[in-house]
Amino acid sequence: MDVSFVDAVQQAFQQLINGLSLGSIYALIALGYTMVYGIIRLINFAHGEIYMIGAFTGFFAITVFHMPFVMALLVSMVTAAVVGVIIERLAYRPLRHAPRIAALITAIGVSLLIQNVALLVWRPDPRAFPDVIKMQTWSIGGVIIDNRQVIILAVSVGLMLVLQYIVHRTKVGRAMRAASMDTDTAMLMGIDVNMVISTTFAIGSALAAAAGVLVGVYYSRIDPMMGVMSGLKAFIAAVLGGIGNIPGAMLGGLILGIAEVLVVAVASSSWKDAVAFTILIVILLVKPSGLLGHYQREKV
Amino acid sequence: MSQEPSNLRIWLGRTVVAALAVALVLVNIGVYTWYIDYYITGILTLVGINIILTSSLNLINGYTGQFSIGHAGFMAVGAYGSALISIELGWPFLLTLAVGALFAALLGVVIGLPTLRLRGDYLAIATLGFGEIIRVVILNLPFTGGPRGLPGIPPKTTFFWVEALVIVTLLVIRNIKHSSHGRALFSIREDEIASEAMGVDTTKYKVLAFAIGAGFAGLAGGLFAHFQMFVDPKSFGFLKSIEILVMLVLGGMGSLTGSIVAAIVLTVLPEALRSVSQYRMVVYSILLVILMPVRPQGLFGHLELTDILPLRRRSSHNSADAKQQTMSGRGGE
Numbered sequence: 001m002d003v004s005f006v007d008a009v010q011q012a013f014q015q016l017i018n019g020l021s022l023g024s025i026y027a028l029i030a031l032g033y034t035m036v037y038g039i040i041r042l043i044n045f046a047h048g049e050i051y052m053i054g055a056f057t058g059f060f061a062i063t064v065f066h067m068p069f070v071m072a073l074l075v076s077m078v079t080a081a082v083v084g085v086i087i088e089r090l091a092y093r094p095l096r097h098a099p100r101i102a103a104l105i106t107a108i109g110v111s112l113l114i115q116n117v118a119l120l121v122w123r124p125d126p127r128a129f130p131d132v133i134k135m136q137t138w139s140i141g142g143v144i145i146d147n148r149q150v151i152i153l154a155v156s157v158g159l160m161l162v163l164q165y166i167v168h169r170t171k172v173g174r175a176m177r178a179a180s181m182d183t184d185t186a187m188l189m190g191i192d193v194n195m196v197i198s199t200t201f202a203i204g205s206a207l208a209a210a211a212g213v214l215v216g217v218y219y220s221r222i223d224p225m226m227g228v229m230s231g232l233k234a235f236i237a238a239v240l241g242g243i244g245n246i247p248g249a250m251l252g253g254l255i256l257g258i259a260e261v262l263v264v265a266v267a268s269s270s271w272k273d274a275v276a277f278t279i280l281i282v283i284l285l286v287k288p289s290g291l292l293g294h295y296q297r298e299k300v
Numbered sequence: 301m302s303q304e305p306s307n308l309r310i311w312l313g314r315t316v317v318a319a320l321a322v323a324l325v326l327v328n329i330g331v332y333t334w335y336i337d338y339y340i341t342g343i344l345t346l347v348g349i350n351i352i353l354t355s356s357l358n359l360i361n362g363y364t365g366q367f368s369i370g371h372a373g374f375m376a377v378g379a380y381g382s383a384l385i386s387i388e389l390g391w392p393f394l395l396t397l398a399v400g401a402l403f404a405a406l407l408g409v410v411i412g413l414p415t416l417r418l419r420g421d422y423l424a425i426a427t428l429g430f431g432e433i434i435r436v437v438i439l440n441l442p443f444t445g446g447p448r449g450l451p452g453i454p455p456k457t458t459f460f461w462v463e464a465l466v467i468v469t470l471l472v473i474r475n476i477k478h479s480s481h482g483r484a485l486f487s488i489r490e491d492e493i494a495s496e497a498m499g500v501d502t503t504k505y506k507v508l509a510f511a512i513g514a515g516f517a518g519l520a521g522g523l524f525a526h527f528q529m530f531v532d533p534k535s536f537g538f539l540k541s542i543e544i545l546v547m548l549v550l551g552g553m554g555s556l557t558g559s560i561v562a563a564i565v566l567t568v569l570p571e572a573l574r575s576v577s578q579y580r581m582v583v584y585s586i587l588l589v590i591l592m593p594v595r596p597q598g599l600f601g602h603l604e605l606t607d608i609l610p611l612r613r614r615s616s617h618n619s620a621d622a623k624q625q626t627m628s629g630r631g632g633e
Contacts, residue, residue: 041421043421043424043425091589094593095592095593098592098593098596099596100420100421101367101420102592102596103592104367104421104424105545105549105588105591105592106588106589106592106593108369108542108545108588109585109586109587109588109589109592110585110589111585112542112581112584112585112588113582113585113586113589115581115585116581116582116585117582120578120579120582228538232428232432235425236425236429239422239425268440270436270439270440270446270447271436271440273432273436274432274433274436274437277429277430277432277433277436278429278433280425280426280429281414281415281426281429281430281433284415284418284422284425284426285414285415285417288418288422
């Protein structure tokens with residue numbers, strides 16, 4: 001066989017692996033956007049900041065409290081869940097019946113607030129995330145895989161399975177699905193919608209925090225502004241898959257991650273940020289309901 | 301505001317307007333006699349640029365009810381367009397500004413046509429996306445200086461030009477508001493479906509508002525470029541769009557008076573509080589979060605100064621106008 005062809009195939013597989021790692025991180029963040037949007041129809045702009053808080057909590061858990069990786073992951077997920085619930089309670093709940101634009105502006109405000117407080121408290125400079133997991137690499141047929149990528153994939157897939165279980169097999173999951181179909185009717189059926197919304201924020205925030213810790217491990221650096229771009233891209237992933245649709249968010253995240261890695265490989269990294277937004281525009285124009293979403297007619 | 305305004309209100313209105321006119325004249329005398337120093341004149345220039353930005357976003361977000369959060373992108377197009385023409389071709393200042401604004405307006409049409417089919421959150425996120433794409437494209441074009449920015453722009457923005465163009469902008473937007481076009485825009489804001497049913501060509505009017513707003517943002521960008529003498533893609537990111545949005549929301553979406561007041565306050569305040577400048581964005585964000593539950597319509601809502609403090613007894617034309625003001629509820633969905 002032609003050597004350059006083998007090279008190209010190897011290269012393609014390599015990028016696919018890298019894209020899957022990045023994509024599963026986007027997917028984890030996207031799940032929070034999609035779940036929250038599914039129930040209260042709000043783009044939670046502060047979600048990217050929750051992811052940043054998760055990364056920093058993991059960082060402090062490891063450096064200050066010397067926790068092992070799994071422990072740090074759990075601590076940061078719990079912390080982020082609490083922060084997410086507090087944000088919902090203080091900022092979004094008073095606006096539940098206000099015009100949607102008011103809630104959207106508040107979400108932007110909360111996002112800016114957390115970013116800037118983090119910039120003041122944690123300083124703008126990036127921090128080196130500690131090497132909690134010793135890097136090991138394997139070469140499979142010329143494609144290099146390292147154990148961090150495996151961990152990212154394993155943790156993401158594991159968390160998504162847990163989420164699927166919660167949403168489809170538990171009582172609170174059924175309540176969430178009911179609330180996302182019709183909040184008012186769900187309330188009439190005796191579902192505590194406020195509790196359901198809090199739970200949704202808690203679960204979504206925990207997943208974002210997990211993504212934050214995984215990113216820290218993978219790229220070994222975190223900074224207070226890391227949530228802005230990742231948050232926007234994860235939201236795009238959610239739209240791409242069909243907002244409100246959980247498998248859609250996973251699919252969207254993976255597609256976005258792979259597309260981004262490919263563009264960096266083929267063109268240049270300075271175009272990286274344009275990929276996601278171009279995908280967003282195209283999907284909004286061609287199929288606004290997303291790949292797996294259902295078209296909803298606007299009612300008068 | 302159903303009853304006739306009292307004599308006191310009319311008297312107050314006339315006094316306030318007279319006082320504002322005197323203040324404006326005094327500021328002009330101060331600037332031209334160099335009594336007001338260079339630093340303060342610079343702040344006044346920035347105030348003017350921000351007034352143009354905020355009132356042009358008002359046309360899109362306030363009057364038409366379309367939620368755009370990518371306004372800085374159009375500003376960037378105007379800034380880079382006019383700056384490049386100034387540097388490379390050396391055209392007269394007003395012409396470079398006009399071409400920059402025209403670029404931005406054309407781009408507004410190109411972007412507006414597909415995206416304005418979207419509504420609410422989707423439109424917001426699409427405009428955000430386009431704003432970012434514009435920034436990345438500028439970053440990668442061969443003739444913009446990339447991430448290092450574009451230096452050596454001639455310092456042609458003077459207080460005179462800013463003041464003149466602020467007045468032009470406000471006049472144009474005010475006249476749009478009081479024209480049949482303006483009423484079409486309001487009808488889209490209040491209920492797009494009903495408006496379409498009444499025969500308003502909603503696509504046309506939305507794109508028109510978007511393009512005019514983008515054009516004025518481009519104008520502001522041109523003024524900004526020739527004031528700073530340097531532009532780089534970072535100055536026109538998402539945060540700049542949000543800054544303009546904060547001014548608009550604080551003043552009240554749908555009020556030119558509000559846009560002007562908020563642009564003045566939010567430009568002067570950070571300068572006055574320079575010693576604590578690192579808290580500027582914290583204050584902005586807290587402002588947004590507190591404003592929404594407490595006073596979501598902003599300082600002025602849909603009202604103008606002359607609605608609150610009328611200058612004369614209402615003629616029939618004015619009373620129809622005021623009725624429309626009170627009837628229109630809050631924008632958005």
